Amino acid sequence: MDKFGLDGHKLGYHVSRLSDWLDGKNTYPVYMEISPTGACNHRCSFCGLDFMKYQARSLDIQIIKERITELGGLGLKSVMYGGEGEPLLYKNIAELAAHTKASGIDASITTNGVLLKSGLAEKILGELEWIKVSLNAGDRETYSIIHKTKMEDFDQVVENMATAKKIKDANGYPTALGMQMVLLPENRSGVDNLAKIARDIGMDYLVVKPFSQHPMSGIKTYASVGYEESARLAEEMEKYNTSEFCVVVRVNAMRKHDTSGKGYNRCLALPFWSYIDAGGNIWGCSVYLSDERFLYGNIYERSFKEIWEGEKRRSSLEWVENEMDASRCRINCRMDSINSYLTNLKSPPAHANFI
Numbered sequence: 001m002d003k004f005g006l007d008g009h010k011l012g013y014h015v016s017r018l019s020d021w022l023d024g025k026n027t028y029p030v031y032m033e034i035s036p037t038g039a040c041n042h043r044c045s046f047c048g049l050d051f052m053k054y055q056a057r058s059l060d061i062q063i064i065k066e067r068i069t070e071l072g073g074l075g076l077k078s079v080m081y082g083g084e085g086e087p088l089l090y091k092n093i094a095e096l097a098a099h100t101k102a103s104g105i106d107a108s109i110t111t112n113g114v115l116l117k118s119g120l121a122e123k124i125l126g127e128l129e130w131i132k133v134s135l136n137a138g139d140r141e142t143y144s145i146i147h148k149t150k151m152e153d154f155d156q157v158v159e160n161m162a163t164a165k166k167i168k169d170a171n172g173y174p175t176a177l178g179m180q181m182v183l184l185p186e187n188r189s190g191v192d193n194l195a196k197i198a199r200d201i202g203m204d205y206l207v208v209k210p211f212s213q214h215p216m217s218g219i220k221t222y223a224s225v226g227y228e229e230s231a232r233l234a235e236e237m238e239k240y241n242t243s244e245f246c247v248v249v250r251v252n253a254m255r256k257h258d259t260s261g262k263g264y265n266r267c268l269a270l271p272f273w274s275y276i277d278a279g280g281n282i283w284g285c286s287v288y289l290s291d292e293r294f295l296y297g298n299i300y301e302r303s304f305k306e307i308w309e310g311e312k313r314r315s316s317l318e319w320v321e322n323e324m325d326a327s328r329c330r331i332n333c334r335m336d337s338i339n340s341y342l343t344n345l346k347s348p349p350a351h352a353n354f355i
Helices: 016-021 061-074 092-104 120-125 139-145 152-171 188-200 230-240 252-257 304-308 311-322 338-346
Strands: 031-034 078-079 106-111 130-134 176-183 205-210 246-249 273-276 279-282 295-298
Touching: 016 338, 061 092, 092 106, 092 273, 120 152, 139 152, 139 295, 152 176, 152 295, 176 188, 176 295, 188 205, 205 230, 205 252, 230 246, 230 252, 246 304, 279 304, 295 304, 295 311, 304 311
Parallel strands: 031 078, 031 273, 078 106, 106 130, 130 176, 176 205, 205 246
Antiparallel strands: 273 279, 279 295
């Protein structure tokens, strides 16, 4: 039922980019995450980017549009707007999404959804491949505790997404509408109710994913949480699946969470993606935001091409390749599945010709 491939990766569909990488050629990213603003209207109890301090800074719309145009020309395939803040707080988010699409890049948004009211939804849905709301509870009381906000926000998000579905259908947009829950001890009992809500208001999916401790986060509340019952939860959720809706319990990610060792000790995935924070800094990895060894440059100072082909990035990749121990990185980081894939691709098993 996971028709969007949410519990895996899709790098294998980009064969030419992989071929360039295997040949040692410069490889521009396939996917990028961009944080339009550092401000956020929630303070979620599991937030991994709390160390960024929710800075009230935002990208200059003209500069980021110039860089998006450039990135489209360099072969970037997709952008997810999210990051260390709430992207819908960015006043130019609709303009930015439209420009991204016009530049030949697939655009998406991960949001808490509180601000996705009908006026904004009318402007933005047609520009997006998907929009996913982080709704981490099945009831308003638990939601207010986890998101550290008022209970009415839960009702507002559900109403907003129901309205988004109507707008999508009325205009024939292909935009996928999804919800996401980070599974925590406090919200485990609410998964059923959230699945019912998501199905009944017309969402395409609900994804249930494990918590992942960010090494730089000051929040340690869930550092020892386990997911031994992930397979059973996935079976329980099957009853909500229909031809138009599915619950994706990320069993693979949950199993990795409870397994020691990554199966690789070098990060190979950095050429295929990147991250731009709300200050315009380009980072090699979002797990190491504020670690200068992963800082490539700033879009206010140089073009993306100059930064990507520059000395700072080259030095960073050399350090990652020769010194960094990726086995100590964040469990289930964004590039974990891709790293496993690339490790096998670069060092295939015996008898690989017997396909």
